[in-house]
Amino acid sequence: MLKNSSLFSRELLFRSVIYSFQKLLPKYAFSNAVMATVWLGTLILFFQVCYNLFTNKHSNLDLSILVWLILTLLFANFAESYAEGRGKARADSLKKMRISTQAKKVSKIESKEYTAISSSDLKIGDIVFVEAGDLIPCDGDVVFGIATVDESAMTGESAPVIRESGGDRSAVTGGTKVLSDFLYVKVTALPGESFLDKMIAMIEGAVRQKTPNEIALGIVLFTLTFLFAITVVSLIPISEFVGRQMGEKWSLPISVWIALFVCLIPTTISALLSAIGISGMERLVRYNVIAKSGKAVEAAGDIDVLLLDKTGTITLGNREAKNFIAADGVNEETLADAAQLSSLSDETPEGRSIVVLSKQKFAIRERNLNALDVTWIPFSAATRMSGIDIKESGQIVRSIRKGSLDSIEKYIDSLGGSLSPNIKQRADEIAKKGSTPILVAEGDQVLGIVELKDIVKGGLKERFATLRRMGIRTVMITGDNPLTAAAIAAEAGVDDFIAEATPERKMERIREEQSKGSMVAMIGDGTNDAPALAQSDVGVAMNTGTQTAREAGNMIDLDSNPSKLIEIVEIGKQLLMTRGALTTFSIANDVAKYFAIIPAIFPMVGALNLMKLASPETAILSAVIFNAIVIPLLIPLALRGVKYTPKSPDSALLRNVFVYGLGGILFPFFGIKLIDMIIAGVIV
Template identity: 55%
Template sequence: MESPIKPSQSGKTRAERKHTPKASNKGLYQRAIKDAFVKLNPRIMLKNPVMFLVWVGTIITALLTFDPNLFGTVPGENQRLFNGLITIILFFTLLFANFAEAVAEGRGKAQADALRSTKSETTAKKVLPDNSTQEVSSTSLRKGDQIKVVAGDMIPADGEVIGGTASVDESAITGESAPVLKEPGSDMASSVTGGTRILSDELLIRVTSDPGKGFLDRMIALVEGAERSKTPNEIALTVLLAVLSQVFLIVVATLPAIANYVGTPVSVAILIALLVALIPTTIGGLLSAIGIAGMDRVAQFNVVATSGRAVEACGDVNTLILDKTGTITLGNRLAEEFLPVNSHSIEDIANVALAASVFDDTPEGKSIVRLAEKLGAKVNFDRSQAEAIEFSARTRMSGTNLDDGSQVRKGAVDAVKGFVRSRNGQLTPELDTAYERVSRLGGTPLAVCQDSEIYGIIYLKDVIKPGIKERFDQLRRMGVRTVMLTGDNRITASVIASEAGVDDFIAEATPEDKIAVIQQEQAKGKLVAMTGDGTNDAPALAQANVGVAMNSGTQAAKEAANMVDLDSDPTKLIDLVTIGKQLLITRGALTTFSLSNDIAKYFAIIPAIFASAGIGKLNIMGLASAQSAILSALIYNALIIPALIPLALKGVKFRPLTANQLLQRNILIYGLGGVIAPFIAIKLIDVLIAGVGLA
């Protein structure tokens, strides 16, 4: 079963979600052609050992075109024409390789240009110490400054909302047209990005980045490729290709002695042609384009990667750490039902649940308030005299200290039990029965108490995302292990884990548990990926090999991660693993194809070189002449690079297979295809060359 990369929860396709417009093909190719010539600079060519050898060979054959006897007398006619044709073919080989890289870079530059047009210097209303405002240029803002923005204003810099509530248009960054509500005190709604526009009301914002270091600035630099450096796998493959080229160079260097011994001296131009035909020019010319295209595919998914290393690491991931809420389930846990215990009525638990949730601004808290009010509950205390107790990952409870001194709490059942015990309260089996009932439904049970008395259970209902189990099955076939983290109890966690099809789960997880499980997996030699959005996720995001922060999350989370998802869709981590693996598959497939090509080129050129010594019987391809054989092999060697550019940029079609299955597939399709295709193509080119009388 194939695994198409699926759209995010917004329902938009990848093209619709893309945050920057596509550059026209005409403009892209025109710039790529120009850049291909610029990249002929020897200092640039030196970065690619394989293509640098071709560059040197082109210079030498160009000199031999003017003086065929530069390195000694060469027998035969039309040597200038033959050497000139070799020079032209080698020159186009270089241009095609540079063109492939330039096209890949051009797509990133087009995105950067579109983003740069979004970013502009604006006037900001800076808040002074006396709470008055002063209009200043956005470029003068510094980290820690406070600014005020009102409806219609462009937000001048990255920041966190510390006052007010307003709708913000983030379409310039995320591509989503729906406005986003921003307010203080919420991990998911307090972070704002420079370049977005406020649509209603007003906000007080604390600036979190200096000029030139904002999110949009980093995004422009990354998609433009200005900060691209070779990844470890890319470096390793470059070294391998350089070593192979050196081996072929040594082999070719020994041929003149053998040729002279059998009475068939060969020219330097022919030796260069043989060397270029045998070294892995195909993958050498496409290697950079494959890596750049991988980052571009990530950018098309509205994800900003800090480096190509992060994209590549996605393909090597062995373990996925996933939060339950918002990733495996829809995330909108809402109060479904109150289950009273200890002879309390529905009205009793509704009143206490309302009191415990009146200051809770989370979606769950608001849903509890709505359900309680629907059942007739009312606030019967002075809110101005009450104290809000915020939820803590350590206490796993939240609530209110009322004006009469009593304390109401709601939270994890074990935590509330401990709270009641500390006040000498009594626990009954009825509570455990209600707790297990909700847990076995896959819901989240929250206990509610006032002082030492437990009133019952709140049933928070959540729904597993459709199709998530099939996606985990695909990951499993690729050898990727999935681990679900949740603050829920073990019964609820086991039900959700079973329905979702994850390999393992950790219940009642704390922020420390996230780091611990990542370190345990890494200690086994595994590469770990995880998502997060809150400040408490930052340490784990920094520890993971691939950390994906939500754009709607806190600044701390985004700074700790090495990827930021502009759509804030936690399930996109699964897509990123797919893209990373597709990058590695594409690189492996084209490397296999490139090396397999050598067999046909060997049978085309070697018999031609030694034809006069009676070894011409090896000319199994029936090529017209020695010169035709050499030119045909070189022309194929040059043309196959632009022919494979679309595949390098788009990527080999992804299939959820194991490493062994992928290796077998690569050998069968790209290995066997790499052997057969050149035989056919070289023969056809030879027929054309012989037909026009070039050789």
């Protein structure tokens, strides 16, 4: 839905033309300081032309200059209106998803008895039941169940995603569709405050977003405009003095001085400045990334350090059981049977994968334990174990535990058993491979190890290599032990890693990098990533992540693809390069316009008339016309952005000066000369 579209559309062109006329009103005109001076000059000339018509002092030159000054304003308004319109078109397509649906409200989790109500009547904290074929009626967190969900209306990707309780894949978005199984969802946002509504507001809010660099550039451009205004005003008495010295009554009409002023000030970049910033955010939307501010897009262009959370960002998010490694003297099927028994009540993805692996390798089916006297031992942070006790006649006949190496070692020590060196060695080997060893024990005997493996997302290594070429260091952050972290870091291709990381440690690393002058980006999806996302210069939250993470970041990746930062950085650099290129081009234009107008105003410096223009009148009018039409000619470049290719800042600056600086000088020479020839031909 948010994928790329053609640069121009007939409907959007028509609306933008209408908005261009609306923006001639003072409340819009004075939002851009430089163009406001053009608006004032045009207004003054308008009254002058009206006065001349009333007093029968009509001047074709005055009227022609007035028409082209009005067109200059309209072209500038069109550039901004069209950029805004493309963003609003994205928002309108999102609004079509915002429909009222029927919600199946339940009184408690796992209840199949529901009350059908409108989604607009739901309240935060309500529990709704959704099953295959249902639209999810609201933003929420999955509190029970697992299902595949079609989020193509949100992300544009056809592949369904898994949503389940627990972990960082529990967040669901209203308007998406359940394809299989069922979910119980706890409402986390009221109607009008959903993630979809916030995305619409972000896109529509792009109209007046201004970045610090854009504001600073605006001040520079206004300062140049002010200096040129003083220069033009100073030239008026100078020209009259020169005329008297030459024995001529030399008094140029006000239209000429206004034309000189408008042509010399940086109207081109001022007219396109807003469109450049808005189109940067809009280009991100085409890559399924929502930026909450223009500042975030701009900061992305200067990123040199990227921190990535491992789980759900570099890896798929869920560890999966891959192998059973039996202890000496223990049959592998016996280990699988015990591991499955201890995982039957484990609703985590890891626990479910152990049950599935047991079925696949040994055809061990889930047992109906309702007839038995069973006590489930839930996982706790204190023991770091879970398991099952099976009783007969009130006596425990089987006591199975699974957990980390340290926790199981302490457990069997307390029962008088011991951990064999062979098991420790195998656990270390598994950890060195980047997997997680989970030990299974029955009584005081260790039956073996279940290897849980993190699945690294495909294609990341190549993408991280591209980031490295762009001068960006990648740092993986994980709570895993150093051995596991090192193995996954090597497989993913990151430059560095932080193991056993806490939210505080993530914050410390970001602040350390920022204290060295680095611009830091953070990609994460969990609640524990939220502080780091908020602290970083660019915080990219995965759409599959928790609501807290999405609110903390200043960008949201709807595709939940960490390598998307390449596109984000490129668009940020495009924005900065485009602004710099058009600023260079605009200022360079003044050189050519100087050689067109100054000789027309001061005939005694005819040596400067390098273009050999037909007459002072055609020279002035040609410069004004060129000054106007160059704005719409550059709109496609402002919307698309300057093409970014990884290279050093020095070579990029040299290319910018050569292409847009030299081009900005030469292009007006040819353009003004061509227009002058056309005007002279028409007059003749």
